[in-house]
Amino acid sequence: MSPPRANFHPSPTHNLPPSGPYTSETYTRRTDHTPNTTQPPENEDHYILTLHTDRTHHASITRLRNRHFPAHLNKLSAHIALFRALPSSHLQTITDDIASVCSHYHSFPITVTSPFLLKRGVGINVSAEPAREIHRELKGKWGEWLSKQDRGGGGRLHYTVQNFVGEGGKREEALRDVKGSGVEGTKGEVRGLRLWRYERGYWGFVRDFEFAGGREGREEGEGEGEGIGDVA
DSSP: OOOOOOSSOOOTTSOOOEEOSOOOTTOOOOGGGSOOSSSOGGGOOEEEEEEEEOHHHHHHHHHHHHHHSOTTTOOSOSOOEEEEEEEGGGHHHHHHHHHHHHTTOOOEEEEEEEEEEETTEEEEEEEOHHHHHHHHHHHHHHGGGSOHHHHHOOSBOEEEEEOSSTTSHHHHHHHHHHHTTTOTTOEEEEEEEEEEEEETTEEEEEEEEEOOOSOOOOOTTOOOOOBOOOOO
8 A cells, every 4th residue: 555645844753654746656766866886776765865944944935836836746845855866775874974964063044045947947046055064074975876866966955946847938937926925035944954765756754863063064155066956
């Protein structure tokens, strides 16, 4: 029996159902979205690591996503994925490394900056330098078995609020709406990292890693990078 599905980030205190962007039971991942391991694909589960933000910030971006993302494909709330295909064959190392990194960080601010056009939708840039710092640190630990997509991500954080609509007027309409929504300049708080299991196109919650304190991230605006592969 297939597990139930949810639209929003669930509470870690419950038995949590998966959520995800795809509805096809036959969906399979592209080659560049699979980890670089020696495991046969049928033996390798994939995990996703996202930022975990406060509810108010998360809800404000999710409202924009729900407004503009094609409803029949929108099975996720707003999210920023740092990695999208972490291999189950290295899961113990992955969780140990995430816990270790999080133990050295305080919660830090995230600021919505500018919306922009994607090839088939609209994204919203955000500024959160400590998140990019965390991404660089974990990428350095895991680089040899990351997927091509995850190896290519550099650190430009963004939400995707619309996708899969082609290059017609819907993108421009959504961009104008996001720009007029008042979301630019709003702030939230990143409180930790959240791990999900990829389940044939859906996401199943695994656990939260809360920041424990002990080290402040670097100042906002340091460094540049490419996008972190948040395409759904």
